[in-house]
Amino acid sequence: MRENPQLVLKKYFGYDVFRPMQKSVIQTVLAKQDCLVLMPTGGGKSLCYQVPALVLPGISVVVSPLIALMKDQVEALLANGIAAGYLNSTLAAQEQYELENKCLAGEIKLLYVSPEKLLSAGFFSFLKRLQVNLFAIDEAHCISAWGHDFRPEYTLLRHIKEQFPAVPIIALTATADRLTRLDILKQLGLPQAQVFVSSFDRPNLNLAVMPAKNRFKAILDFLQTHKNQPGIIYCLSRNSTEQLAQKLMGEGYKAIAYHAGLPAPTRSRAQDAFLKDNVQIVCATIAFGMGIDKSNVRWVIHYNLPKNIESYYQEIGRGGRDGARAGALLFYSYADVMRLRDMLKEGNPEQATLQLAKLERMQQFAEAATCRRKILLQYFGETVEKDCGNCDNCHNPPTTFDGTLLAQKALSAVARTQEKANMGLLIDVLRGARNQAVLQKGYDKIKTYGAGRDLSALDWQSYLQQLLNAGLLEIAYEEGYALKLSARSREVLFQNQKVKLVKFQPTTEKPAEKEERRPKKEFIKDALFERLRALRKTIADEKQVPPYVIFSDSTLLEMAEEKPTNRIAMLAISGVGMVKFENYGASFINEIIGFITSQQEQGNKVKGSTHLITYEAYKQGQKPEQIAAQRNLNLITIYSHLATLYEQNYDVNLGKYISVTEYRTLAHYFDRHGYEQNLKEIFESLSEAIDYHKIRLSIAIYKKKKQHVL
Template identity: 60%
Template sequence: MEVREAREVLKLYFGYDQFRPGQEDIIQNVLSKRDTVVLMPTGGGKSVCYQVPGLVMPGLTVVVSPLIALMKDQVEALLANGVNAGYLNSSQSTKEQQLIEQQCLDGRLKMLYVSPEKLLSAGFFSFLKRLQINLFAIDEAHCISAWGHDFRPEYLQLKNLKLQFPEVPIIALTATADRLTQRDILTQLYLQDPKVFISSFDRPNIHLQVQPGQKRMEAILDFLEDRPFQPGIIYCLSRKATESLAAKLKEKGYNADYYHAGLSAAAREQVQEKFLQDNIQIMCATIAFGMGIDKSNVRWVIHYNLPKNLESYYQEIGRGGRDGASAEALLFYSLADVMTLRDIIMQGENSKEQALSIAKLDRMQQFAESTSCRRKTLMHYFGEEYNKDCGHCDICDNPPTSFNGTEYAQKILSAVARTKETIPSAQVVDILRGSRNQQSLAKGYDQLKTFGAGRDVPAMEWQRYIHQLINQGILEVAYDEHGALKLTNASQEVLFKGRKVELVKFQPPVAKEEKEKRQKKSRSGVETALFEHLRQLRKQLATERNLPPYVVFTDNTLQEIVEQRPTNRPAFLAISGVAQAKYEQYGEIFINAILSFLAQQAEQQQARLKGTTHLVTYEMIRQGKTLEEISEQRQVQLNTVYSHLATLYQQGYDVELKPYLSDWEYSRVREGILKTNQTAALKPIFEYLEGEIDYLKIRLGIGRFNKENSQGS
């Protein structure tokens, strides 16, 4: 019974017909009043796991969240869906807080979000005991563990919830938790025989891609050119890089800004709000940006620099495609980034932490240099079985083929040996390519036997081959010597003992072909125009109501509206993500917008057809219809259809005149054209031929004559 009610609540308040995988089992467990732990990736639908049972059960759900900005966004989204919700945190005045508390006492709220500080403030537990609480939800539950990446000491006091409210079930939710953190969540919250639900950490809607870091700005501009108006985040390693990159993008006409911890709190809040409201398309940011950003329509995430570990990479790309629609993750990789990150690690941590951080960085580097399915590598890192190739990453799009690369390897190793193992990879590439730069000439590298031995191979390819030799243990990197390449025992075997080396050759993909392959359904011109029309309407409505646009409708819902074009209430409510309250607020506005757009399109189409109506006739001829049948079906005069046929023949379309104009008849028309010197007017030719050939055939004859003479016949 409760499960059926849960489905009804999902449709009524959230507009979805069915739960995502795993959600229904979690909700059933909560409705059974059992403690629950949920590990689910960002964008997997964690909030539904406590919001739906909270709405089914009588009473109030209390949600503990450490993220004030996210709290505000979630409450706005619930209110937009017709759910009575509120929040209590330090951003409110005493009067605002008293108003929310009174609504709770009056039984008017179903969902209350509180910060841990507010929950643990003096007298708040006494206030909660006056309410009918049906569920406590602990969001970002990893914050309770010193092993977690975002430990909050105040979370340790949340164990008092179970001590003070032993009968109220608790659901603890997190997107990232290793085994130690999981154990802490269970024990620190005093959960009673909890059931743990672990969802797949795969985000199949995100396309994974890695590119060499040599020409980043050029590659970013190419990437953005194909994605007009799509919101995205570019993560940079330094604050300075975020500012300079945003400035460069602005120069190129893009709506970009930057965010880092060096900005004042007010400036950070202002720029974050602009991004949420779609007033900024591109956010250039350090890793300080992202926690608590519930912007569902981020369509891409670029890493300008290599992240320090796969946990950070996974969390940051997870800010793209939270609405389930297609998103992209592009990572730029260079050995210079690895060296910079190693320097940062070696300067700032104790030896035990350094060893762990270096090991994690090594795994990040292996991911970037991988020659097999990237998603498989990522899932295996998180301990998840993943035995297929994903078909949704750059490696799967463009599978590399291996070849006997012994000669290339020997050239690289020879350059390293002849420079006495003192230079980094970029300089080795310069020597192989014969680059006569200042350093090469000053150090006499232009005199080496290997100088210019690889002119025919692009620099980017040489870099990739060097990376592969490092991965195979044939070369090593001395990070304490500015990244100098060093020979190994394996190097000697390749140079002197006939050891063969297999390398992988990368063929650069044809960008447009890959893009088309990845798109489940490419939009037609009309669909693209309608999507943009409705996107602007969504933006206008959101601005009027001071809401982020995705709270009105997500990109996924907007795309379905474009595909289905609902023009009445039942059809609009059938769209996934359109709840009852959403229809009441926006349904008729969008229906009217769709109808006016379609009417405008029809007018434009009619105007276009006036100049191309002969092409409609051409399609019908290709279907085997006679000119008489076309005249009848199109409700046009027969002489108009003959005129179409003449125009088509003259323009070179594949049509036959002979069924309607014999060679003898054409010879007579041709004589008439030459005698009257007319190639347009029909009447003089008709009179010259004394009515022997009718006007319809004369029109066809003129078409044939004009074509033959334009070809020089």
């Protein structure tokens, strides 16, 4: 008889309920049907095949594109008590041989393989000797030439269905537009597959865009609001990653560079240092990230504009995978747009046309004055009515103004430069700059020279971009990005057509409130969270695994909020399964108890924790009378603490405070009348023969015995 998926979820992963759509996907897989699953990064895609793998007899094969991702996921599964392994080029021949033997012996439930390994000579024959119950293809968008991360070797995965027609396939991706989805199904040979499209919304991500000017200062300001929190800065060039990492180290931050040009051992060390929280910041090209399963990335910065919304969405999705709050900051400059256009035009003409159109959508997102999340979701075909309230435009709604005169100045300058000036040069003309480019072309002699010197270059850049978006200007890319007038621009120049512009004032997340205004309990919660993080790091270093493999940030935050101090309370925390509780539960409970005790000693009251102080004294052998005197509390209060501790499964012996005869008398009374009355009523019903504290203790014993009977 196979296990229930709900029980598997709690036992191994520590979650009480499935997220939206997970249950439907799992039921489809268990019914041996093929499916394509689109879920956002951090949305729980992995559980869609990991849970069925544990429910079904046999072994599930997971095709994963990057070795680092494979290793991380297997480590996390092993930490949850799940038999998993991976086969790829990093393993020695003996290691591969041993793992293959474990598979043949039925000792492995989840086997991760690279596409190259799966398609290697003889591997399908090996798999046919196993009881394969499922093939999971992660990052499935890599199979489509229409996707943003096409990998030619992925197209050969169509052989899976040819070789194993009766085994269901689940293909998973976080980013695929409609065209890419259809192509994935075609390439894999899954015409009858069910398609599941989850919401692409990641409400825990704060989205913000800033002008690229003074980026480094803006990054330093951003980091002040994200102290000690790990994050990724994506750069367009390899040199930028190294230069930025050096500058951040000069400011005292633990930062490291990562790009494909570094030697493999250097890249591996950088990745390992970030995963294990030994460095806070990775400055990286897009070579970094797809193989990262680190759940506690608290922010992602784009130093340059990504080439399309799919890439942007996937990269910001590496923040806040544990569901806790995370920031996503994008720096935008028109120079990045021009640079990316030049790069994209060098490719296949058909692909170049598509990719240039996608870049234009990315540009529109960066320049938007409305809710950014709505734009992002709309791109993936998801419509929402309400603004998100968690992006820069929602926090600071832009103000519009009559920009007709300003637009006329700009359009007139374009006309008077004979439509030969690019944006940078036109801004210099409008602001009255006396540089070589302006003077050589004689632009200092035209009527509109200096007509906009009252505005900054940054303001003009914003307004010119808005005129481009409004169709009042066009760019001749083949003429050095010269700005050209459109049919509509003539209406503004000669027919006084009104133009509305937005005062472009993007900001980062709302600044944190001053510490003295925060409630004291928030400081206590933060302090406990930091202690739990430190404990997690110590355990992770001992186990030689990344800290998030022990517990995620969101699990630690819940611990800091709820302060579980016993087995039942700890197992109620999301992300604490049976195996993790057995391995780490006692350490974290002791840390929480120690923290609460120290807070009480400092005079800080921690709600619901006073009984733990009593417990510490009890463990030292003190009698209830001594504890009451020491704590200046009523004796019955101490006995009540002991009863509460007993009910919460602490090691407390209540039997030494009440005789067998007294307990039997009370138990007989509870059998007939229950124990819901207040202590005074019970005391009087028994002719005041048994003390209040003994009644309270007996209720605790009676309740537990009844629970065991049930």
